[in-house]
Amino acid sequence: MNKAITDGLVLMPPPFSAGLGLWSSEDGTPGSASYQGAANAAFVAADQDFGGCLELLKTQGTQKLRHMGQTPVQPGMYLRVTARVKALSGNLPSVRIAAWAGNAQGGNAGSVPQTGPAVALTAYGEVVTVQAIIGSGTRTGVTMAWGTEPAYAHVGLDLTGANGGVVRIDDIEVEDVTEVFLRNMLDVVDVRDFGARGDGVTNDYAAFVAADAAAAGRTVLVSGGTYRIGANLTIASPVRFQGTLVMEEATRLALLQNYDLATYARAFGDETQGFRKALQVLFHSIDHVTLDLNGRRVDISAPVDVAALAGLTGGSFAQRRLITNGQIGARNSAAWDDTVVTSEATYSTAQPYLLTAVANVANIPVGARVSGMGVARETYVRAVNVAAGTVELSLPPGFTPGTRVYTFTRYKYLLDFSGFGRLDKFELTDIEFQGDGRASTVMLPPSGTIFRVHGCVFNKPKDRAITSIGTGCQGMLIDECQFLSNEQGVRVQDRTTVCLNVNANDVKLRDNRCVRFAHFAVMHGSGHMFIGNHFFHGDAESPGVRRAGVVLSGINIKTLITGNYVDNCFIEMTNEREPDPNWVSQFSFGGLTITGNIFTVNDVVPSFSWLVVTPCGSGHFIQGLSITGNTFRTLNGTIDRVEKVDTTWAVLEYSRFRNIVVQGNNFNGITSAMHNPVTVSHQQNTAATTWAVDGSAALPFGGWARHVQAVVAEGSITTPAPGATTRFDMPYVQLEQGPERKLINLRWPVAVLGRVQVTLRVDAPV
Structure with missing residues (x-):
């Protein structure tokens, strides 16, 4: 590339024949x-070696010769200055190319x-x-590396050494030799053409900024x-890395045209550091929303505190951001070890979200799971x-107040968002999280909305997935x-891992597959949707223990469970979190x-049930429950019932059952x-x-016979023989009969016999 040709720059100084007044x-x-007119200089028109040339007597310690015109200098341009000199008499000097x-600004x-x-x-x-x-970059062969500050030069030469010598100097030449240094x-x-040294010590920030500004759509190399x-750097141009960068932890690199893991990995010579730097800037640029991992694996040795990395600890972020398309794994490291703190504290049901008088409180980490006597799950x-x-x-721990010792266990997560004050609309898609039994995978922020996870694989989280x-x-x-x-090979009763937990409302779990955790989902709040999931939690024992796949700890949860495959686990409704678990006037279960699901189980004891209600206080009942169109099937044995009440803490108040629909289901085994x-x-x-009519075997959750919808005679109702006559009387009904109130009586005016179809309900009319 020759700027004299492409840009019309005048680089060559005039010959000496044009006048010595042009030379200083x-x-x-x-x-x-x-x-x-200088006494020590003269133009020689015909030298046998040079033709026209300058004859000069050296009279000063450094005898200067400078062209008084300005030779332009630009970033990325390299000029070769050539002088031919011979000594005629006197002392022999040294000669060197020089330029001002x-x-x-003219300085x-x-x-x-x-x-x-x-x-x-x-x-x-x-x-x-x-x-x-002369050139802007520090390159092999560049004698005078000028960077980007100089805009022009007065080129020439110096004579040094002893005075008194006479020399002749041919016309000085200046050539653009940029193409010698720059490929393509x-x-x-x-x-480097803008002054970057690449020595790992010099702050090359200004050179990068200048190169980016000059690129004008070209690629920065x-x-x-x-x-x-040494400072936050944004490169708006496409960029390609052969060398690597060194930056402080808090210093950000924003690559607006190449915002992906592959580029950041090349920029820092390491995929882990590249991932951290790319993730860091995700929260500081409006020019990119998605961090593409390029289908690559990133192995990290310690939890990524995302808020601290972004410099947003305790802060809020509400713009949509997305990490996608790759794998994040845990290297073997002690940094994944749990932090466990035991401490005495006081819990009062009057302040259900607070532990007070906590000993050793400074050592208790945010995000730790609380366990101890009377503490609800998750x-x-x-x-x-x-x-x-x-x-x-996060939620009230239950209904057992007092002062006791609690255990606080802080699991370590691949991506930990707990340092944010609030984070909205963050998304993870098409990522495989490899916990490898070393690390848990994702911890959510303490507040925020619409965290989205799609198409991801959570492989072997040590303790928790989400x-x-x-x-x-x-x-x-x-x-x-x-x-x-x-815990694939661990017995159900020995498992400790939990797939996910929820504390707030309106969560959608759709088309997920969950294999052999202690629980699939521990859910508080309401407005949830479980659609098309397959969660199975069995083991190889026969008969085996089974635990809840889904735990619903809210009251009147306005939740639907539709089209799921519930395999070797059950759905539990409980109020274990209520500070006062007794019913007063609030909603109840x-x-x-629950519609259109497949329920299956194998190799279990007959007492197993798929639907379990666990009241933790007195007076609770079921109101608004629909179980329709489901298939229930056992393998390798039978069970007694599909549903049951866990009476460990309390029983249900059957007199308050209302609006319960259980119909259109299939039962096998x-x-x-x-x-x-x-x-x-x-x-x-x-x-x-x-007539005592018994429908107790079919009434859900052991409820009472509280309502009769219809009584239909099948054939004639007659008095006894001899002299049997057909009766057309209607009986009246007596509800909630028998010692357990599960029978109804049909009362006839006279003693009769025959067959009737009686439609009973476990709930009162709405």
């Missing part, structure tokens, strides 16, 4: 002395080298060629070397107030993900729709199917005025 004996700047560097760029290497003249009449290359200059701009960048530390000695909890420590799960979307436990309403065929073979 000083710096060549305006007003400096020229050689016109002028900046855009001298004094920080740059302005002389080349000196060459000694050793014989009279011998022609010696002296050269130097048509589409790249090299940061970071050629071989190690470049220290209770976490949301915040710690050291000054007040209090710990704020953990919520506050309300950062509000409106969360988890779709088409696969959760593979680290209900608001749940179940001794007693459930229905509501249930139609019972009663055959009365002995004439009586009172």
